[in-house]
Amino acid sequence: MRDVLPDIEKWRARGERVAVATVVTMYGSAPRRPGAKLAVSESGELAGSVSGGCVEPAVVHAAMEVIENGKPQMLEFGITEEENIEQIGLACGGTIHVFVERLDW
Secondary structure (H helix, E strand, C coil): CCCCHHHHHHHHHCCCCEEEEEEEEEECCCCCCCCCEEEEECCCCEEECCCCCCCHHHHHHHHHHHHHHCCCEEEEEECCCCCCCCCCCCCCCCEEEEEEEEECC
16 A cells, blocks of 8 residues: 555645544454554545445545545444345444544644
8 A cells, every 4th residue: 555645745735734544453353554644634635444335435525525524523434234245334244443533733
């Protein structure tokens, strides 16, 4: 996965607000390991990945909320027996926790 810092610096230079989502824990099978990052600019540009695509839209939505209100969020994604693949979850059967925070400079 490519480094998100060059994009963050580019957005910062343009005066945009930015949120960063980081995988903090995982259980079972998951597409990305702890430490994986997704950066989101207030204009909707993305850098990096926290899931390989399966939960990225929900993380981007949360990141946009965090950019607006400044309140960090802890997100959890996974599949339980009651859920199915059509809901937001990890198709691989694992669980991840993603921390989303706004970068303030």
